[in-house]
């Protein structure tokens with residue numbers, strides 16, 4: 001059975017009691033394949049700005065749970081909302097707002113790194129005028145500018161993983177789901193990957209702080225969800241690698 005791990009992001013004193021509404025409330029989430037119970041009732045509550053992880057041995061049901069959260073696999077029991085939407089009622093609306101990095105890379109091997117990002121962006125209906133600069137930005141973010149015109153088959157495992165992550169950001173998702181993003185990578189590739197994810201989190205934190213400042217100065221009225229302290233992905237990494245699994 002998978003366990004859930006979160007880096008706490010305590011509401012700031014400015015936030016009213018009760019805190020922000022969860023972006024993922026799940027209760028009794030279940031998945032059965034025939035008679036087999038792959039996920040046997042997970043309760044989750046992920047709030048804006050939180051990093052949330054699922055821990056468990058092989059076969060515990062982590063990927064199955066992730067696919068239900070990503071709106072690509074139907075639950076067989078329980079309640080689930082993603083960003084306020086039930087994925088079974090409006091899967092496309094949920095998927096449009098998510099970035100998903102599956103456990104198995106699913107890049108188009110016949111395309112180049114840049115084309116993978118462009119074509120993926122087209123699935124979201126984004127125009128090429130937006131996608132072209134976005135693709136360059138994401139390739140740079142993933143340190144793949146030099147490989148922009150290389151076919152996926154010519155990329156290393158670590159490069160492919162970074163490309164999957166970059167591609168998943170093309171629609172500027174409100175929620176980012178990563179299933180074992182560093183599996184199979186050597187220490188150097190793993191380090192680069194966590195560095196990229198850490199920067200992403202920092203960027204999100206900066207935006208949150210700017211918004212909190214504008215609210216404090218009375219320029220805008222924003223949801224209280226924006227006023228919580230953000231935890232870093234490094235915290236998550238330390239918990240996952242340094243403590244929880246050892247304890």
Ligand SMILES: Nc1ncnc2c1ncn2[C@@H]1O[C@H](COP(=O)(O)OP(=O)(O)OP(=O)(O)O)[C@@H](O)[C@H]1O
Nearest residue numbers: 033036038056057058059060061062063064065103
């Ligand atoms: N499509 C499917 N049909 C039948 N059983 C499945 C299917 N997908 C997954 N399972 C089973 O569900 C269980 C959970 O699989 P899942 O891939 O979610 O585990 P996991 O926790 O992600 O494991 P890992 O750490 O190896 O990635 C496993 O016993 C697996 O065999």
Ligand SMILES: [Mg+2]
Nearest residue numbers: 062063064103
């Ligand atoms: Mg898995």
